[in-house]
Amino acid sequence: MHPSSTMFPSADERRRLLSIAESSIPDLVQEVVYPSGTLAVVKSESVFLGWEAHIDNASASSHVMIKENSVIFDFGNHIVGYLSFEVIACPRENGRNPCRPDSPARIRIVFGEVLPDVCESFEPFTSVIQCF
Numbered sequence: 001m002h003p004s005s006t007m008f009p010s011a012d013e014r015r016r017l018l019s020i021a022e023s024s025i026p027d028l029v030q031e032v033v034y035p036s037g038t039l040a041v042v043k044s045e046s047v048f049l050g051w052e053a054h055i056d057n058a059s060a061s062s063h064v065m066i067k068e069n070s071v072i073f074d075f076g077n078h079i080v081g082y083l084s085f086e087v088i089a090c091p092r093e094n095g096r097n098p099c100r101p102d103s104p105a106r107i108r109i110v111f112g113e114v115l116p117d118v119c120e121s122f123e124p125f126t127s128v129i130q131c132f
Contacts, residue, residue: 033081035073041119051115072118083109 009017037057044052055074087105112118 033075033079036076037074039072039074039115041072041115043119049114049116051119053115078113 037055039053039055042052042054043050053072053074087107110118
């Protein structure tokens, strides 16, 4: 059985539709976004979603981390894209790195839209994600 011409657009119609689709593609907006600050959070049943945050705008560009420390960066808005950061083991002196760290490091990154996303534990996680 041969497909009916009413089921499939002609070559001319496909070219016309493709031209409309290509002219509708929006421009990709790219912007480098830095955190507006870091957050100090406190559990509080009296505020929306149970967490109260205080922003420190002075510590937005860099943060010193020590063992078992954590930091919450606030970007001030909902954004999508790629994350990039630099880990420096020791401060540089005169253009060189004075120490040679040789121990392992673990970094866990949690992305969230609201404070409970980043402040509350994932455990026990009982949902199922099915992959095909």
